[in-house]
Structure formats: C-alpha cells, structure tokens
Amino acid sequence: MQLARVIGTVVATVKADNMEGLRLLIVQPLTRQLQPAGQAVVAADAVEMAGPGELVFIVGAREAAEAMPNRFVPVDHAIVGIVDAVSELRR
C-alpha cells in the first residue's frame, strides 16, 4: 500500500458497466515524508468517506478490486484507509 493525498475528482458519464456508482478520486502518491512521488492516479474510494486534501493509503493492482463491494470490477487502485498518524519506529 502507498501513502497518498486526495487532490481531485473525475466525472465520467460513459463507463464500463460494472463501474457504475463508484466514486473516483485523483490521488497523489507520497513518500513517507509526505512529499509527492510519481504520477497522480485515479482511485476508487473503498472507504466512501475520503475527503479533499485527506491523507489516505491506496492499494494497487488486483487487490484494489478486493476492497470493493463487487470484487469483479475493473479497478486497479483503491483508497482503503484514511491515515490518522504515521510514526517512525525506534529500537
């Protein structure tokens, strides 16, 4: 999973059949210092309450579909959690 920030939304009327009703957000992946890393992607919101600017973590590839109510969806990135805190571990 990867840390990311919600930065936008996508509106699409024409979609593959099994994508109807999914909330699609644009998220920017982040480093652990919460700096942008790589390209923004379009992710389905599996927690259904990720808001603008929120720090989340996303899952990619086949596992993204496992987060959705219907597992057989063409979704390759999903928001699966809203981050409360990121902490450094020390021995």
Added chain:
Amino acid sequence: MQLARVIGTVVATVKADNMEGLRLLIVQPLTRQLQPAGQAVVAADAVEMAGPGELVFIVGAREAAEAMPNRFVPVDHAIVGIVDAVSELRR
C-alpha cells in the same frame, strides 16, 4: 486507473484466439495536468465508443480483463471510461 488520450489504432490479423473482435487503440497516459507521461500503450476499448483524441481513463493489469465481455482474455490495459471533467478538490 490513469488518465490517457486516444492517439492511434492497431490493426492485427493474427491474434491470440480469445482476442478476436476486440477494438485495440493506442493511448498515451497523462499527468493530472493532462501532459503526456511515460510510454503509449495498446488498450482494448471496453466502453466501445472512445473516439480519436478523446480523454479517457484506463485500467491496467488483471483488472483490465474484468472490463471485457469475456473475462478470460489476454488484455492488460482497457479503456473503462470517457472523462467529462477533471476537477481539483479544495477544502
């Protein structure tokens, strides 16, 4: 999923058996500022109405096949939506 633009088409007579009838388009992945990012890929058109120059979003890997009428196809990128609007979220 990733934003992309339809930039070309591929004609192929010899194909794997279960790829017959699929519409294959060349799409250029884009950043959220809609600038080209990375290499163009060949994607199957799951919405069956993506036109030249159109702004779409594509899905990759195993999920692409979930977008097709027959799920057991060797397809790793599919167009799953035509974008009407991309908006920035503000708190």
Added chain:
Amino acid sequence: MQLARVIGTVVATVKADNMEGLRLLIVQPLTRQLQPAGQAVVAADAVEMAGPGELVFIVGAREAAEAMPNRFVPVDHAIVGIVDAVSELRR
C-alpha cells in the same frame, strides 16, 4: 498491451514443469514511433507464428497466461498478436 519487436530466442533445457513446449522469444518493447523503450523481455509466443524481426504486441502480468493453451503456466509476458499496421487517429 505494448508494441514490441522479436529480436532473439532463448534455449532452456531445465524448465518449470508446466513450461514444456512453450516457444520463448526475446522481444524489445517499442514506443509508438517504434523506437526501443526499456529492457527486452522473454515472452512466450501465443500466436505460434511470430518470426524474427516481426512487429508484435505483447501482454504482461497475469493476462499473459490467459493467452496460452494451458492457463496455469508461469508466464508473465506473451506475444498475442502480429501487427499489420499502426495508424494515428485524427479528429
């Protein structure tokens, strides 16, 4: 899927059980201008007629196995079509 050119072949006597009989070719992924892009990979030939120097398109990840006669094979790249033409779309 990605455009690629057939550039070599791999001979291997010792192979995982379910890979026996697969034709393994080295292919160089290409940009849409047909320039080399990234590293060459070893792909199984699912159309069984890709020749030396030929322009093909390949599929990656789990979908590659979907192109093979036996789906349960450890194959992550397969040649799934021979390209006749690549054309630019214009509005």
Added chain:
Amino acid sequence: MQLARVIGTVVATVKADNMEGLRLLIVQPLTRQLQPAGQAVVAADAVEMAGPGELVFIVGAREAAEAMPNRFVPVDHAIVGIVDAVSELRR
C-alpha cells in the same frame, strides 16, 4: 520478493472492511547491499513479529494477499519473512 527494513507504522481508524486487525508497517525496500532503493511502502505484517529496524523480505502484488490469514484482502505488500542472513554465492 524484495529485501526491506521496517521503518515506521501507520495508524488508520477508517479502513476497508476486510483490513480490520491487520498490522500495517512502513518498510523501505533495499538493494542487496542493504542500501535504500525506491520509495517506502505500507506493508501488512504476515509474520506478525517484525520489529522496528528489522531486516525483512516483502512480497508484492496479488501474492501479498496469499500471505494473510484471509486471502481476500486488499493488500498489495506483505512482510513474509525476517532475514537471518544474506550471503553471496560463489562458484
């Protein structure tokens, strides 16, 4: 699989349903010389005993879920082993 070091932890109250109870750690992928390589990722701890600073190896993509008690989880990176030693092979 990839060598990695445990460098932090993620606290998230709001999560996808089937992620409850998973221990989420931030891990930094390493080269074989044990130098940082690429971005840190959030991984579920499948061995349930990886501690701070520990050298582990992680698995990505769909296979990560295979390491969890419930296979149908939206997890794309998992810690699947704690490394005792890494050795060079010599002929």
Added chain:
Amino acid sequence: MQLARVIGTVVATVKADNMEGLRLLIVQPLTRQLQPAGQAVVAADAVEMAGPGELVFIVGAREAAEAMPNRFVPVDHAIVGIVDAVSELRR
C-alpha cells in the same frame, strides 16, 4: 520473463506459513547483452537446481506462484528455467 543471474541466497527462520521449504535465491535481472539491469530481487527456485552464478530466467507477479508445487504461496518472483543459450534472430 526476464534473464537474470543467481548471485546470492537468503536465510530466514521466521517466514509466512506457506513459505516453508522454499529455496530463496537473490537474482540480478539482466539486459539481453547480459548486463545488470535494475535491482536484485529475492526469487523462489522453481526448478530446484539453479546454482551460483547460473544464467536463468525468472517470472514475476502472480505467475511466479504458478511455478511452485503449491500455487497458493506468497511468491512474486520465481526462477522457471536455466538458460542454455540466448541467440539473436536474423531474417
């Protein structure tokens, strides 16, 4: 699949349950000119006879597990063949 060379081994006592008994080797992916390309990864040895320094080809992602005796293992890279020869194709 990708060409690679066996360069080391990993010893790990604590492992995910279904990884017991797997032989884990460190392999360095190679270009077709057999030069190192990218980071070394930890791969399970599906042919069970890859030796130090040997030229092999590896498979990644979900397909790696298909090469193992038990398909439901958290393995994302596997050695699936030992290379006898790599040849250039000429028309």
